[in-house]
Amino acid sequence: MSRKNAVRGVVLSAFVVAPVLAAGADETNLRLAEGTGLTQVQANCSMCHSLDYILMNSPFQDKAGWEKTVNKMVKVMGAPLPADDIAVVVAYLASHYGNESAPSSP
Amino acid sequence: MRGAHGGNIDRRKFILGSTSALTGGLLLPGIVGSAAAQDLPAGAVASGILDALPGKQPLIKRSFRPPNYETPVSFYRHAFTPNDAFYVRWHTGVPEIARSDWRLRVSGPGVKSEREFTYDTLRRKFKMTEVAAVNQCSGNRRGLFSPHVPGVQWGYGAMGNAVWRGVRLKDVLEDAGLAASALEVVGNGADAPTLTGPDFIKSLPMWKALDPDTLIAFEMNGEPLPKWNGFPARLVAPGWTATYWIKAVADLTVTDKPFDGFWMKTAYRVPKGMFGASGFESQDTEQNSPITAIKVNSLVVDPAPGAVLERGKRIDVLGVAWDGGSGIRSVEVSLDGGSTWRDAKLDRDLGRYSWRQWRYSIRPEQAGAMTLMARARARDGSTQAETLVHNPAGYHHNVVQKVDYHVA
Numbered sequence: 001m002s003r004k005n006a007v008r009g010v011v012l013s014a015f016v017v018a019p020v021l022a023a024g025a026d027e028t029n030l031r032l033a034e035g036t037g038l039t040q041v042q043a044n045c046s047m048c049h050s051l052d053y054i055l056m057n058s059p060f061q062d063k064a065g066w067e068k069t070v071n072k073m074v075k076v077m078g079a080p081l082p083a084d085d086i087a088v089v090v091a092y093l094a095s096h097y098g099n100e101s102a103p104s105s106p
Numbered sequence: 107m108r109g110a111h112g113g114n115i116d117r118r119k120f121i122l123g124s125t126s127a128l129t130g131g132l133l134l135p136g137i138v139g140s141a142a143a144q145d146l147p148a149g150a151v152a153s154g155i156l157d158a159l160p161g162k163q164p165l166i167k168r169s170f171r172p173p174n175y176e177t178p179v180s181f182y183r184h185a186f187t188p189n190d191a192f193y194v195r196w197h198t199g200v201p202e203i204a205r206s207d208w209r210l211r212v213s214g215p216g217v218k219s220e221r222e223f224t225y226d227t228l229r230r231k232f233k234m235t236e237v238a239a240v241n242q243c244s245g246n247r248r249g250l251f252s253p254h255v256p257g258v259q260w261g262y263g264a265m266g267n268a269v270w271r272g273v274r275l276k277d278v279l280e281d282a283g284l285a286a287s288a289l290e291v292v293g294n295g296a297d298a299p300t301l302t303g304p305d306f307i308k309s310l311p312m313w314k315a316l317d318p319d320t321l322i323a324f325e326m327n328g329e330p331l332p333k334w335n336g337f338p339a340r341l342v343a344p345g346w347t348a349t350y351w352i353k354a355v356a357d358l359t360v361t362d363k364p365f366d367g368f369w370m371k372t373a374y375r376v377p378k379g380m381f382g383a384s385g386f387e388s389q390d391t392e393q394n395s396p397i398t399a400i401k402v403n404s405l406v407v408d409p410a411p412g413a414v415l416e417r418g419k420r421i422d423v424l425g426v427a428w429d430g431g432s433g434i435r436s437v438e439v440s441l442d443g444g445s446t447w448r449d450a451k452l453d454r455d456l457g458r459y460s461w462r463q464w465r466y467s468i469r470p471e472q473a474g475a476m477t478l479m480a481r482a483r484a485r486d487g488s489t490q491a492e493t494l495v496h497n498p499a500g501y502h503h504n505v506v507q508k509v510d511y512h513v514a
Contacts, residue, residue: 025157027170048300050170058149060254069256076368078302097149 027051037092040085048077058097066093146249150259161332163191168258172196173334176263182407182426185456185463186238186327187266194334195243195264197306197369201296201333201354208338209356210278210322214292216360218283225338229324231281232273237319239344239459240267240428241351244374244397248500255500262405267426267461270342272323276316279360284312287362289388291315293341293352294359304368308350309361310343311386319344319459322355344459345399345431347501349374364388370396376497399430402490403504404437404464404482411509415476420469425450427482428461437464440479444506447481458485470513478509 027050032038045051061069067090073079074086081089095101146154150168157167157175165175175194181187205225212221223231242265249259258264279291290309299305314320321342324330331337336353343350349369364370375394376384384395404427415421427434433455438447453463470476483489490504 025155025167030153030170048303049172052153052167052169055149055153056147056168056259057256058147060147061256065256076303076372077299080301 033096035092035096037088040089041092044079044081054097059101060099062099063094066090066098146261147254147259150249159334161190162334166263172198174258176260177266179262179407186268189327189329189332192266192335193264198297198299203296203338203354205338212278212282212358214359215362216285216288218285221282228273232277234271235274236269236271237321237344237459238269238457240265240461241348242400244347244349244501247503250503251500255498257500268326270321270323271325272321274318275320275322276318278322279315288312288360289363290361290365292359292361292365293355294357295352296354296356306369307367308352309365309370310350311388314343347397347400376501380495380497381502397501401502401504402429402482402484402488404480406480406507406509414512414514415470417470417473417513420467423466423468425464425480426461427464429484431459432484432486433458434462434482435485436483438481439466444479473513476511476513479506481506
């Protein structure tokens with residue numbers, strides 16, 4: 001039994017969740033909510049970071065909060081988001097991951 | 107050197123499920139989290155799965171890329187946090203550097219002559235020394251802020267305690283020779299931003315750089331640094347938050363002016379005066395100061411919050427307490443909501459920058475809910491906050507913890 005499997009066994013027996021584990025936890029399995037703006041989010045935000053940053057920072061920011069974050073990413077971090085798309089991305093984040101959205105809904 | 111981590115993603119093993127919303131995997135009802143689960147943003151709870159980076163045990167994943175992974179609190183039962191369970195925090199991709207390729211350059215207007223060292227020459231030329239010290243991310247416990255603030259939503263585990271071994275930064279700087287104008291030592295690691303964003307670079311004031319406990323460390327807990335924690339060498343600035351502990355350090359520039367990079371001038375700042383003097387005057391402004399020394403704090407490790415305790419049975423509560431280097435004077439425990447406090451027993455002193463483990467024996471007599479509070483006091487007289495000192499970046503969360511148990 002490999003070390004990792006041993007660890008997995010211990011964790012599973014301690015917390016019995018289910019007999020079968022899903023394969024591969026990595027960012028390619030991250031799914032954000034469908035909606036206008038998702039394409040721009042996937043194309044731009046994921047150049048530098050995995051999209052769990054968005055989920056992790058939800059749902060507590062209002063639209064102004066997300067706007068501040070997106071502007072920082074563009075102006076400071078160099079996200080190559082065309083000016084026209086900034087509002088689209090902000091609207092997407094506020095609507096699906098804002099403080100008035102349902103928590104972490106896919 | 108960037109994005110090295112990206113190539114490793116497929117080698118990682120899925121250890122426990124995520125939420126069905128994320129991966130079609132398994133729901134983890136609060137166990138991953140820690141004590142903090144109910145206080146973290148819902149999205150952070152949902153995405154905070156257990157996942158193992160290569161060479162690491164399963165840790166709480168906050169973000170895949172850059173890798174930000176939190177140590178589950180149960181590992182703090184060890185006086186020193188195992189290297190393979192030590193938390194991971196990067197702003198950018200993780201550099202892959204062969205020991206033989208690594209160089210440390212010392213330059214700038216504040217040195218008399220430039221230097222370049224290899225791994226072997228640095229270790230041969232200077233005396234090796236070690237220090238036990240807590241390494242704590244500035245944003246540890248940010249996820250517990252109310253109201254929440256954006257950033258990596260850490261629970262309690264963006265910290266660890268280790269014995270760091272290496273050469274004194276002071277000895278290396280003095281070998282190059284310091285000019286009278288030397289003001290700050292600017293450390294840059296081999297990591298680089300993905301796009302045009304600012305490189306992660308941090309400076310130290312001369313007094314901190316010349317402190318005999320400030321090291322260029324090659325090892326933690328007797329082993330080479332894992333690449334996740336800064337291989338081949340990192341700065342160790344005991345008592346100060348981990349933002350200054352530059353990983354995979356490659357360049358040291360001694361300046362005669364305050365370094366004004368983004369990560370000094372704009373980020374890692376606290377409102378002026380909110381947490382006392384920074385000790386870093388060349389970086390203070392009218393409005394704010396750099397975050398510097400760790401605030402006194404404590405954490406209950408065992409039994410885990412939410413545990414069911416057996417009525418009438420004596421049990422040892424285990425915790426840790428630490429500060430920015432004055433050392434821990436006492437830890438007090440209250441079982442009545444803070445009306446009365448009694449001293450916990452401190453374990454052996456492992457050094458003033460190390461955390462101090464503590465124990466408190468309880469025998470719950472009444473069935474039902476029970477709340478335990480723990481409060482550390484440092485030798486400099488400071489103690490933990492009773493209520494959160496809210497600040498925009500979510501730093502210095504050291505509110506007295508309230509841990510709920512159930513007695514049955």
